[in-house]
Amino acid sequence: MKNNSIKIAILIAGWFLAGCSEKKEAVKPVEEAPVIETFTVKKEKLSTELRMPAELIGFQQVDIYAKVSSYVKELKVDIGSQVKKGQLLMILEAPETSSQLAAAASRLHSQEAVYMSSSSTYKRLFETSKVEGTISRNDLELAQGRKDSDYAQLQAAKASYKEVQSMMGYLQIRAPFDGIVTARNVNLGAYVGPAGKGSDLPLFTIQQQDKLRLSVYVPELYTGYLNNGDELVFTVKSLLGQTFKAKIARKSGALDAKLRSERVEMDVLNTTKKLLPGMVAEVLLPLNSKDSTFVVPKSAVVSSSEGIYVLKVDNHKTLRTKVQKGREFEERIEIFGDIVPNAKLVKTASEEIKDGTEVK
Structure with a gap:
């Protein structure tokens, strides 16, 4: 009787453990496709602004040297003197x-x-x-x-x-144009000449300041958005709270070999003489698209060793599509590539999402 009771207890314990294991297997979770957020891409005109450093220079500037070996006999002007074209600046003696x-x-x-x-x-x-x-x-x-x-x-x-x-x-030095004497490097009796010690520094430097040039180097990516006649706004650090306007007058038409940028010049009327040559300015370049382009969130573009691409969703599966990046503004970016309107793209793309990943 005692042995039979032990056998019955063992059988009951076995049935209990078997029932527990079956319940655990029954509650095992079922794997599902990951939930990936997507969006529909559309074309739009992206208007952005780019702030670039620029430099103000005199519209005309010249360094005047002596043509013949001579001595300074008379000085007619000094630093800050306003001069007219043809005005006598200095008399030399030889x-x-x-x-x-x-x-x-x-x-x-x-x-x-x-x-x-x-x-x-x-x-x-x-x-x-x-x-x-x-x-x-x-x-x-x-x-x-x-x-x-x-x-x-x-x-x-x-x-x-x-x-x-x-x-x-040549012993009479005259002003070549209207301007201001911004430098004088000689005194009475000084030896000057076309060569040797007397030619180290110019006699005078004259600048035209009633009209200035605002020079800015525009990166290659943005050169196509600016045209002659476009009005730009700029500021200078020494005149806080004031803004100035100027129109694009000249474009170099070529890229600088070192900077890979195009030189753009604007003419600035400076009748009040508030602006000075040599000032550093900050120019606001409006970059307005002529045509509509695809604009997507920055998180949708992946830059990796394999290239730049987005994840297009086709038949609920991902497909890497190579693109080129355009302008960036805040959290949005232009893309160019094999994209059609109303295509679905993954909003937050990453290298971990492989081609063929099923999208719920």
């Missing part, structure tokens, strides 16, 4: 050049006398030769040759005199 001018004038007068003598001799012989047998043809030809030679030497003397006279004109 004793050697003055001596050369006097010598050239003397040679010119001497050669004029020689030519007048040979010309008169030829004319007399020519008139006399009209009477047959009085002057030989050879003597007449010699007189004409001497006259022509003296005339050539007279022209050379005139050219030499004009050359030295022009050099004397």
